[in-house]
Amino acid sequence: MESDIEESLKKRLRKSNFPLDSSRKQLEQLSGRAYAVMGEVNFMQEEDIRLETTRARFSNVLKRHSELTERLSRDSDKMVFERLQKEFDAARASQTQEIFLDGEQWNDGLLATIRERVHMEADRKAMPGDANILAAPHFQEKITYKVGSKVICCLEGARIGIQYETSFAGEPCELYHCVLESKSFLEKMTVLEHTIPFFLPVREAENDLLSSNAMKFIDHVGELLQAYVDRREQVRLIKELYGNQIGELYHSLPYHMIEFVLDDFECKVTVTLRYADLISVLPTRIRVLAWPVHQSKKFTMNRKENGNASGQPIPARLTYAEDALRTMSLPEAYAEIVLNLPRALQQIFQQRVPT
The missing domain is CATH 3.30.457.50 (Chromosome segregation protein Spc25)
Incomplete structure (x- = not known):
């Protein structure tokens, strides 16, 4: 690829009578850009491979968990x-x-x-x-x-x-x-x-x-x-009431670790719950993140301002959802999250649109 670019520049040089040094500088710039693009692509491919490997391992754990339970x-x-x-x-x-x-x-x-x-x-x-x-x-x-x-x-x-x-x-x-x-x-x-x-x-x-x-x-x-x-019945109830909105749901055997994903929105919302001990019915460690899935303008981050050179989407933390999960039962908190989610997403990502 580099030899083709170099040969093309030499032909242009002979036709236009530009100095050789200037052409070499242009060639070096093009080569540098090519390496940067290829490096970014390789990085994204490596990330995808790692993600698929993790997903495969987790699926295997879930299968073994199901067999053990049975x-x-x-x-x-x-x-x-x-x-x-x-x-x-x-x-x-x-x-x-x-x-x-x-x-x-x-x-x-x-x-x-x-x-x-x-x-x-x-x-x-x-x-x-x-x-x-x-x-x-x-x-x-x-x-x-x-x-x-x-x-x-x-x-x-x-x-x-x-x-x-x-x-x-x-x-x-x-x-x-x-x-x-x-x-x-x-x-x-x-x-x-x-x-x-x-x-x-x-x-x-x-x-x-x-x-x-x-x-x-x-x-x-x-x-x-x-x-x-x-804890178990709270999870059962949200699956029963909102199963069409929940894409993935994982939990430990005693339901003291719960994770699920909401896919029925403009963002992919991930919810992670951890309980302080096995006699708790409300979680103490909570993380709710909204991940942009549409590469539209309103969900695009300014790379220079955020230092995200790879262009990977940056999640937004939904603090209102975390507060609801901290004080309400899971079905009640879920309803509160879904009710206010469109407005919360609009406010968050409007602030991120580059000016």
Whole structure:
């Protein structure tokens, strides 16, 4: 390519009788421009290759994630749920009293009483013959305790069962179970089995809380479950209501990392949400960016002013959208974002039009 340009300039030089030095300078300028253009093209191609590689890797991760979820939700887990649910139903059916607790009524003293009951019942059944006459009437009662969205009951074999009821927008969702084993008052209680999703840190909570504060452990697990259901249902609802506007949506298993893209506008809007912990229902780290997709004049940046020599589009940060996501539920914030998006984009990109 360079030799053709040089030969063409030499022919022009012979026809016009221009000095040779001037022609060489023109040739060097043209060659420099050619190298600059080729360098810019190569840079953009490398960026595209890296983007495609990242996208392919991420797609592979999503595929493995789906396979893992399916494998960990196999029939054996469903059988455990059905068995425990039948056991909880039987315990509630045979109860002689259900006590509703609130506030200070739910305390360590009550939990100690429940633990005493399960040991008394286990000892009574372990005695030969009919030991009912040896048991005090107070401990012959089968009491179930209702604490908020938790149902606590005594199960056979020195076990304490907790059934967690979850809900969203006032509607009931899944039930979850956690069974604590209490071998003796001298030994700490342990989690014998549960139906809580594997990606929620039940074992970590057991190690940190159960031996020192069993009541706090029970409450914490309930908070983990309810927050997980809240985040999951918020995502489900925006997919159900606005699925035609959402191009891509990714999330972690516990829904504490969520990303989605809005494609139904003049810009490609990317939303990234991170939650401080697994009991949060509102995100704390939020980033909403609008990426120009139309190469029209109003979306073109002044390269010299912005130092963007490659001409790549520069995103605009939508702070009003971030504020909405920080204070509202995801469906409410989404509606607020979409309602004000056209005006916000117009204001932002009008300021970027070069004068």
